[in-house]
Amino acid sequence: MNLLLPSTASSSSSLSPSALFPCYSHGFSSSSFKFSKKESRCTRKAKRTEITAKFELKPPPYPLNALEPIMSQETLEYHWGKHHRTYVDNLNRQIDGTDLDGNSLEDTVVISYNKGDILPAFNNAAQAWNHDFFWESMKPGGGGKPSGDLLKLIERDFGSFEKFLDEFKTAASTQFGSGWAWLAYKESRLDVGNAVNPLRSDEDNKLVVVKTPNAVNPLVWNYYHPLLTIDIWEHAYFIDFQNGCRNYISVFMDKLVSWEAVSLRLEQAKARIMEREEEAERKRREEEEKPTISKATPELWTQNE
Amino acid sequence: MAARALLSRRTLASVLRNDAKPLRVGFAAAAAATHSRRGLHVYTLPDLDYDYGALEPVISGEIMQLHHQKHHQTYITNYNKALEQLQSSIAKPDSSAVVKLQSAIKFNGGGHINHSIFWKNLAPAREGGGEPPKGSLGWAIDTHFGSFEALIQKVNAEGAALQGSGWVWLGLDKELKRLVVETTPNQDPLVTKGPNLVPLLGIDVWEHAYYLQYKNVRPDYLKNIWKVINWKYASEVYEKESS
Numbered sequence: 001m002n003l004l005l006p007s008t009a010s011s012s013s014s015l016s017p018s019a020l021f022p023c024y025s026h027g028f029s030s031s032s033f034k035f036s037k038k039e040s041r042c043t044r045k046a047k048r049t050e051i052t053a054k055f056e057l058k059p060p061p062y063p064l065n066a067l068e069p070i071m072s073q074e075t076l077e078y079h080w081g082k083h084h085r086t087y088v089d090n091l092n093r094q095i096d097g098t099d100l101d102g103n104s105l106e107d108t109v110v111i112s113y114n115k116g117d118i119l120p121a122f123n124n125a126a127q128a129w130n131h132d133f134f135w136e137s138m139k140p141g142g143g144g145k146p147s148g149d150l151l152k153l154i155e156r157d158f159g160s161f162e163k164f165l166d167e168f169k170t171a172a173s174t175q176f177g178s179g180w181a182w183l184a185y186k187e188s189r190l191d192v193g194n195a196v197n198p199l200r201s202d203e204d205n206k207l208v209v210v211k212t213p214n215a216v217n218p219l220v221w222n223y224y225h226p227l228l229t230i231d232i233w234e235h236a237y238f239i240d241f242q243n244g245c246r247n248y249i250s251v252f253m254d255k256l257v258s259w260e261a262v263s264l265r266l267e268q269a270k271a272r273i274m275e276r277e278e279e280a281e282r283k284r285r286e287e288e289e290k291p292t293i294s295k296a297t298p299e300l301w302t303q304n305e
Numbered sequence: 306m307a308a309r310a311l312l313s314r315r316t317l318a319s320v321l322r323n324d325a326k327p328l329r330v331g332f333a334a335a336a337a338a339t340h341s342r343r344g345l346h347v348y349t350l351p352d353l354d355y356d357y358g359a360l361e362p363v364i365s366g367e368i369m370q371l372h373h374q375k376h377h378q379t380y381i382t383n384y385n386k387a388l389e390q391l392q393s394s395i396a397k398p399d400s401s402a403v404v405k406l407q408s409a410i411k412f413n414g415g416g417h418i419n420h421s422i423f424w425k426n427l428a429p430a431r432e433g434g435g436e437p438p439k440g441s442l443g444w445a446i447d448t449h450f451g452s453f454e455a456l457i458q459k460v461n462a463e464g465a466a467l468q469g470s471g472w473v474w475l476g477l478d479k480e481l482k483r484l485v486v487e488t489t490p491n492q493d494p495l496v497t498k499g500p501n502l503v504p505l506l507g508i509d510v511w512e513h514a515y516y517l518q519y520k521n522v523r524p525d526y527l528k529n530i531w532k533v534i535n536w537k538y539a540s541e542v543y544e545k546e547s548s
Contacts, residue, residue, distance in 0.1 A: 082521040123468055176412050177491035177511075178469030213490075214469035233469065234512035235521065243375040243513065 055105055055128060057088045060135035067140055070255050075239045083235055084131040091124035105129050106219060113220040126215035130180060133217075134231050139258035146259040150266050157207040164209070165253060168230075171211045172249045178233040179213045183262065185269045187223035205273065225269035228262045345392055348381050350374075351421055359429040363533045365518050373424070376513055380416030380492070387413055415492035419472055422507050428535035438536035442505070442543040449484040459486050461527045464510050475506040475539070477546055503546045505539040 060080055065073040091108075095101045100108055100121055109129050112122035145161055146154065158164035164183075172181035188204030207227075210218060218224035230236075230252050237248035353373060358366035387409040394402035428434035437453050438446065450456040456475070463486055464473035471490045478485055480501040487498050495504040508530060515526035 078520050086521065176408070177471065234516060238512060238516040242371055242517075243379070 054092045055088050057085050058132060060138075062140055067138060067256060070240070070251050071138075072240050075237075078239070079231075079235060080131070080135065084128070087124045087127040087131065091121060091128055094121045094124060105132075109217070109219050113216075123215040126217055126220075129219070130215065130217050130229065130231070133226060134180075134229050136261050137228050137230070137258060138252075138256040139261070141255075142258045143253065143255040144259065146263060148263060150259065150263045153207050153266070164207075167209045169246075169249050169253065171209045172230050172232050173246050175211055175213070175232050177213065179211060180217065181211045181230050181232060182209065182218055182226050183228040184208055184210060184218045185225040185227055185266060187225070187273055189223045202270075205270075225265070225272065227265045227269065228257065345388060347385050348417060350378050350381055351424065353424050355427075355429050355432065359432075360427060360434070360533045363529045364427075364515075368515065368517050371517075372420075372509075372514060377417070377420040380413045380420065383409065384413035384417050411497075412492050415494045415497075418494045419492060419507055419509070422504055423509050425538045426506050426508075426535055427533050428537070430532060433537055434533040434535055435531060436536060438540050440540055440544070441547070442536070442540040445484055445543065445547075450486075456486070457531055460508065461524065463488050464508055464527050465524045467510055470511040473508050473510060474502075474504055476502045476504050477543060478502055479546060482547065503542065505542050506534065 057080075060076065064076040064080065067076065095108065098121075100112060100119075103111060105125060105128060108121065108125040112119040112125050114122070145151065151161065154161055154164045158167060168181060168183060175181065184207070186206050186208045188206070208224075210224070212218065217229075218226045230249060232245065232249070234245075237245060241248040350373070353369075356366075357369040357373070360369060387406055391403060391406050391410065394406065437443065443453070446453055446456050450459060460473055460475065467473060467488045467490075469490065471488055471493070472495075474485075474487045474489065474495045476485050476487055476495050476498075477483075478499065478501050484505075485502065487495060487502070489495060489497060495502050495507065508527065510523060510527070515523065519526040
């Protein structure tokens with residue numbers, strides 16, 4: 001399943017790989033990252049009286065015609081009103097009454113990814129999450145250039161904003177089939193349970209461009225924090241651009257990206273990383289304060305043998 | 306080169322007329338002339354045996370034209386480029402470049418192979434499209450799947466369930482001498498699922514194959530496409546490969 005591994009887009013190649021791959025291949029609020037859950041909703045069957053929580057289809061944070069003429073109302077009507085809705089409906093049906101029921105959407109994505117051995121609900125959960133994230137990655141009158149911290153990090157990690165643009169567009173246009181391209185903030189971590197980098201610093205966290213096939217997103221790899229995405233399933237652009245996928249990707253970057261959303265996500269990612277570290281530090285200290293119990297247990301066990 | 310130039314002009318003219326009549330004579334001449342100076346075969350877009358609008362209402366003329374002239378052509382263009390780069394990488398020699406080209410060759414070469422089969426798998430209803438297979442393939446389908454209807458149901462179910470882009474196939478396993486239904490992701494040709502598999506019928510379930518007409522309802526596209534499936538072609542391949 002190497003398709004499911006992160007593939008960092010390479011932009012430096014004498015072969016110019018992008019030439020060989022045709023690519024066929026959203027206002028904003030900080031609380032809107034996670035799918036809101038309806039507090040309660042009766043199930044359809046009149047006989048049943050138990051109340052189950054359901055994910056609901058959240059509308060894009062702008063009217064469906066707000067991205068015209070770049071992304072038409074017709075595209076949004078199908079893409080949000082049909083495709084996105086189907087993912088959410090199917091997900092609700094799939095998890096109803098299972099162990100997955102009751103989790104946040106983000107947790108459902110990670111749990112159902114199941115370390116690459118995906119459970120049936122994964123495609124719908126991840127696609128539901130991806131589309132929310134996509135709508136919020138755009139805004140009417142978007143595009144241009146980011147500023148502040150985000151721009152500084154882009155320049156630090158890609159060399160310049162233009163180089164970042166090249167890398168992002170290359171990743172998007174070299175997708176072999178349906179999928180997504182992402183800008184993500186990658187935490188510098190050793191992915192080993194009992195190892196700690198003693199000299200870790202904020203400087204080690206990097207912005208990276210990745211692409212993912214079908215429904216996969218960077219949430220499923222530990223320590224990747226998605227900041228921006230473009231949908232490169234053909235249904236995202238076929239009505240407006242037909243086979244003009246490269247054109248779609250260019251216009252998306254020039255006219256639709258909400259850099260405010262991306263900046264806000266970066267701040268949230270940093271805050272989440274800090275929280276996680278403080279939590280890990282707290283746990284470590286707790287462990288150190290009670291060392292005797294864990295030593296005693298194996299001895300007792302041996303004696304019982 | 307003269308033949309190629311002539312073909313280009315004729316293709317262009319037919320595009321402008323928006324009817325694109327088959328160019329069999331021109332194509333044959335062009336095929337003979339499609340070798341580059343270094344002896345590398347240059348692939349060209351195969352003609353269709355029917356007009357773009359001939360499969361309506363099942364598949365619209367607009368879809369057929371885009372799909373053939375734009376999508377298939379792009380796979381061919383990029384396949385030719387990749388092969389040219391492969392040749393020079395081998396000549397250098399640059400092993401890492403050779404290895405790096407494999408994915409582009411599989412994708413674009415696969416796109417060319419799959420679409421070439423797909424066009425053959427289709428025929429207008431008035432030219433026999435949709436008529437169930439007779440003879441040995443018809444028997445084999447009954448034997449392996451229970452009935453023709455059961456096969457259709459299986460292909461439709463697997464095609465609808467395929468995540469993202471790809472193909473659903475009816476193939477012949479030459480070694481086990483049995484029919485199989487398989488799916489392949491993206492532009493992977495059937496042979497990637499097993500070296501003994503021969504494609505008899507491939508249905509493109511990339512969104513570009515149906516989106517302008519069927520939008521998000523892939524099952525409707527799959528349900529309808531059987532009305533224009535050319536079973537004569539599948540039967541010929543089956544008879545040739547199973548004998």
